[in-house]
Amino acid sequence: MNTASPKLPPGPKHNLLLSREENIRNDILGYFHKSVRKYNGISRARLGPFYYVSVSNPAYIEHIFLNRDIYVKGRDNRNLKFLLGNGLLTNEGEFWLKQRRLMQPLFHKQRLQGFVTKIEACTNAMLNSWRGKENTATDLHSEMTKVTLEIVSQTLMSTKVQGNFKLLSDALHIVMEGMLKRTRSFLRLPYWLPLPHYLRMKRARKMLDSTIYNIIEGRRKSSEKFNDLLTMLMEVEDADTAERMTDTQLRDEVITIYLAGHETTANALAFTFYLLAKHPEIKQRIDAEVQTVLNQKEFTYDLLQRLEFTTNVIKESMRLFPPAWGVLREAAADDVIDGYLIKKGDSIVLSPYAVQRMEKYWDEPLKFDPDRFLPERIKHVHKYAYFPFGGGQRLCIGNNFAMMEMQIIVALACKHFNFTLAGNFALELEPLITLRPKHGVPVMLHTK
Template sequence: MTMQKYLPPTYSQKHWLWGNVHYLVKNPLQFLEKASIEKRNEGVCWISSPLVKLAMVTKPEFAKHIMQDNNKNYHKGKIFRFLKPVLGNGLLTSEDDFWRRQRRLAQPAFHKQRLAEMVQTMVACGEELANEWLSAYQSGDKVNITREMNKVALMVVSTALFKSDVKAEIAGINESMEFLLDKIIERIRHPFKLPLWVPSPENWKEKQAIRQLEQVIYRMIEKRRKSNTHEGDLLDMLMEVQDEDTGERMSDQQLRDEVMTIFLAGHETTAVAMAYVWLLLAENPEIDARLQGHLQEVLNGKLPAFEDLKKLNFLKNIIDETMRIYPPVYAVERYALADDEIGGFHIPKGTNVIISPYAIQRDATWWDEPLRFDPDRWNTEKVQNLPRYTYFPFGGGPRLCIGEQFAMYEMLIIIAILRQKFSFSKSPDYKLRLDPLVTLRAWDDIELVISPLAPEGGNK
């Protein structure tokens, strides 16, 4: 078959020197949305840049082509190099056979039955936060929801990884993790910053934080190896798994990389999603009231148990609808290893291709009134029959998020526990501005006004 010679059409808004990429960097969300509307028919467009070959696909079938059907032709995009110093060769950053083996080893730790063991941990974290709020806040107080959701998501992922290890140690890890995440973001914002190998004082601090974190993780691994106890946490599971063919287990270095990866990939995303759930509930009091009734009906004031989770379907719709409008991972990037053809256009080897859940999940071709928060749309036949990759907040294909079910359980549990004890309304001076970095953060932390609810029927 002969390949089409033409590159995809270029989106019209163009800077004389920097091409389109200037607008992409300046306002990525607006760019992704506008370009996908303008090039809707083609479903793929070229983003001109003097520095890189860059394209974007906006048709679900093309997203499927890259992430699933022809995934062997693509590696993760270049942006992942910023994560390497911290994450090493973990699941998120590795490729090919090494990644395949790690994925096969890690997968059983995320199976439904194993996750059922995590539910108690998640419930305990939700309860701890609720108790903290009960003593910290009175009706009418403002709560920094962004910060609180980040705190609880970190608590969940750290206890899921290291169940019984001392809390003080976990606090140290969390602090270093937050510091390193900020550094990664700084590097993405300022790509010409001195690379980490240059011996500057700032880089020394960053390397020191990585080393400290590593030491704690290695210490925990060693302690677990010596003690021979079974905690039933993720670290245990990752240490136990054996390669079916070779019988090999993960080395300490691989465990370190996977633990770091799960820490990073597993908290910021979930925290961002939960913060938007609260914001949208505060903005939609009628839906919020229905959620309260739903929780009353399913849980009747109790803490959720594993069997309850599948009954929380209205809450699940609310979470799905939130991640449709505000997908925490608003875009993924892939790098073409060889020439490809998409929609009849030529995608040369070495092109970075952007695939944006944000743009596709807000596209009126698929979604009626896309900006309307309407959890009930998930019960309609239309939405249930949409093609794959019209909604894909967890990605797809072989690199699908390994933590999808974990995150879903966590969000159902934390929101169900907190919403039974508190309600929120909008703070009049808060206005959402999106800040798309690695995840779709809010520019200013989301602040809401809290009202503790009178207890009904206890919580035992």
């Protein structure tokens, strides 16, 4: 790295919010796409009252991920705490580390193995409901949202969403939309103000809280043994103090997993099915692999790892359409990266969407080519030119869970159905907190 006296990263001198040229409010993905090409690996721009440093050089991204004490979650994260409290996603510092150490074993392979049957059952229920729907368009984004919510409910708390689905998903939606609105506004009015949309958000949060606390209380009273993450969360003990999590901490972790664990996965799956509907030749390769690997065998975690092509399709889908399209940090202290000064208080944006589409790091980046993840090809790509699950110590704790879930859903759906895009459907992206298909993914289903 460069040792000359540090300088601020290059970037536009004007405030981006006031610029007509960079239409950041209406096309934030387009803005990042252009700006990572215009500036070489790093740029700094003013957006409203804050400075944002956008980083696209994989070596710099690695530096940021590996220096968790300097690059903290920060300002935008504090907004998420309204719903997630001190759960793993929003927690910081020593307390985060303690919780991460406690929870990491719950996501190990042996534990995940115990969830295969539940995921398979939820997927089969969805596929059965698809039969008879062949003559009308089915929105696979909404189907994936339902099935991933069902899966997270059953693996986390052994509860079925089905009937309550609308109530719970509406409540989540109200809180998430409200938080997003607040994130986008630079005038963040405090939550204690009795604004109508704050009151709506609080009512929705109360509904989610009481559902979770009721389940926890029920567990404490019951002698029944459940095979789910909540049981594991309630049982883990601090190795030094033998303390268990308080109900408030349990609530925060449960709601964090509930939220982090389904929407991202649903979006990744929706984009994967969109790509498969557009590329029947790739779908056929999945069909052949599923037939060979899974042929009549019982699903196991290890068997799923043999679905190499299917896995590469999912990875490639998350390269083009990473559900977490922007990962944010805030510099808690001044730092220097390769001669560039990062100032305390600067917001840092790492965009998998932008970096994973850069010609500099990927051949023909806009081409859907799952074979680029073959070991002999991917070994030439920098580890941090691909980071759909983040990186460093704060890497997504549910990454193996998500991969397993997506492998099962893609494999079973492909085994039983073919898909074609409905009508003249053209994909439009909606970069909210996660990247979603704006108008869903409407397909015609064809039973095999």
